[in-house]
Amino acid sequence: MTTPGQEGDPFADAMREAVGTSVEAWRLMMAVADAVRRYQQRKKDREADLPPAEEAVNEVASTVRTLVPPDISAALMGGADWPRMAQQMAALRRAGVDLDGILPRMAEVAVTVRDSVAENAARVSREGTGEWERLLRETLPAGPVREAILSSPTWPDIAATMARLDERGVDVRGILASAHNEGVGVDRAVARVLGANAAPAASRDAMLSYGPLTTSLDAPKDLDLSDRARALRQLAISPAENERYGRWVQEAMPGREQEAGLLLAARQWPLVAARMAKMESEGKPVREHLTRLMKDTSWEQGASSQLGVRLVVAANEALRRVPWEGAGSGSRVNAAAARSRSTSMDPTERRAVAKGAAPAEALVAPHRPESAPASNRKKTR
Template sequence: MSMPTPEERAGEAFAEAAAEAVRTSVMAFRLVMAIADAVRRQQQKRAGQEDELADAEKASAEASEEVKKFLPDDIATALLEGADWPQIAQQLMALKRAGVDLETMLPRVGEITASVRDQVAENAARVARDGTEEWGKALRETLPAGPVREAILSSPAWPEMAKTMATLNERGVDVRAILASAHEEGVGVDQAVAKVLAVAEVPTTSRDATLSYGPLTVGLDVPRDLDLGDRERALRQLAIESENPRFVRMVREAMPGAEREADLLVSARQWPLVAARMADMEGKGQQVAEHLVQLSKDPAWREGPQSQMGRRLVEAAVNALRKPVGTSTAPGPKVSTAAARSTSPSVGPTRAAKGAAPTTPGVAAHRDAGPAPKSGKTR
């Protein structure tokens, strides 16, 4: 038998790395599904209406069509060939019966798995950190208190989820980013199941208001029906419609020579919440401009993928506004402790008058929801 040539050995190494990347992305898919299923079970259990899982063979046939339609081909193939596919299929069909729109959810999960696949392909190795306690701590630092985090930590599958997180971390994946994305999906599952079960006796909080839970708007009064998808409406809801142009100018003046980046910040989906923070500070007699200048003095937001620049700018702006002048604007990994202790979203008016400090913390931003995902396969 002849020895493989260097080119052949390189090709085999590339193929193995690619296969490893796909296997890891499938693990990420399983993790997101486990979280979504835990939320579904928790919601149905509270209502005393937990469903039995569908027949595995029937669920596999039905779910396979959904997976092939919305996931990248390599990831879909690996998922369908896995020994645990029947169980995953049952989870998917249970979510569908509970009211979750898989045609909306699966493309977003496809984005997550594709991102994981690419991360593993680009990262050869990272120092391993494992153990349930560590990942429980990471979960509390990454996700705000609420139904999603409660469902994860109380699920019988939590120990296995923790092991999966440790393995993903070993393979160079940003587990906290996956958890943040999975939290958004969990919120959607929670709301969809609650709507079908009609368990909520109070008006349903909008997705934007729910996802705006955390450091971004802690201490601000945010309406339940916040709609960040409609810029004009969001500005009206936050009572800053007439002041917004001035706040935009303040940002541009604070970032000389970075006009493009300033435009990315003020055009970001969550900009109205940043502007609301500025208005709140002015009402309290604080010098907003002095805080904003930190964006130029400490441009830590420049570090990272260009595609996430807008998100980093939003986080940096909020950090600059909330922290004392001269403090780093680099976004930290932890969710605000004050926000994590808050459990009741605000239902009152947004801002009655300048100078009136809010008395109830609102629902504030945990993470940037980002643009609406495109349907179809993720590449």
């Protein structure tokens, strides 16, 4: 008869797999914490290198043995990547993070994962990092933690870890939520040491975009539309998704390649892409909505210098409306004039658009019927 620790014992094998998976979860949380530390230090040009491996191991080994359950701590410290994890922990401590506070919480998550794997069979196939970027957008709020993950050089490794955990029946969303909470703590702790503001005030781009463009979207307060790659990361839009949404716009505007290009090159295009991503995740017919861009071309009216701005407004309106909603004479909207009144536009731009707006018909005040025909009016004395 084999004993519970021997090779070939199904119970022992299952427990080894469960503990191994809990170590994977630990790696994920530690990678997130380290990414946040680096991100916060990098913003101040004070990113610190990891301490020497041997020095880090000596510094944190006893802490790990004390605060982490024996089976998980033994698996952690027996792994080939233990020196690097020790370096990450030591770097966090030196950056101002309280390991005595964070490690027990990470241990709780690892124990939950261990027990979950022991009870569930792995059966979900991985689909690549695109799936995990969508999961991040749906699970984590916009902010420094989400951006730190997506901008980290180790993001592909983080996504691969998430896929392995998911294959084994682990609740990846739950782990991410826990990792996010710890990441916020790391962000604040490192910010205090660096004298940085961990909760930045709303950026100019965020304030100017506030309104119809950001309604119901998870837009960060420090939105930076001057850096397209960063803006897409902040909104959790992968390069593949951005390319796909751009292709959908071009397909929705046949023969209008120049105008489609202006929309895609517009400063606020990432917000349009974010709305498309949100709709896609909700199962809404994004491409059907985009057909409104050619059914209602009021965006053509106005100064040519502001055409890209009007197209952004028109695309956002097309996405927010039901695709079969008509654009009759009573509901036709002059995009330039509407944009000139928008709170999401720079006052200087608003004045420029207002000057260039030449509506084909008088605008009707919202929620107010047009004047009745003269024949129906009562005569006055």
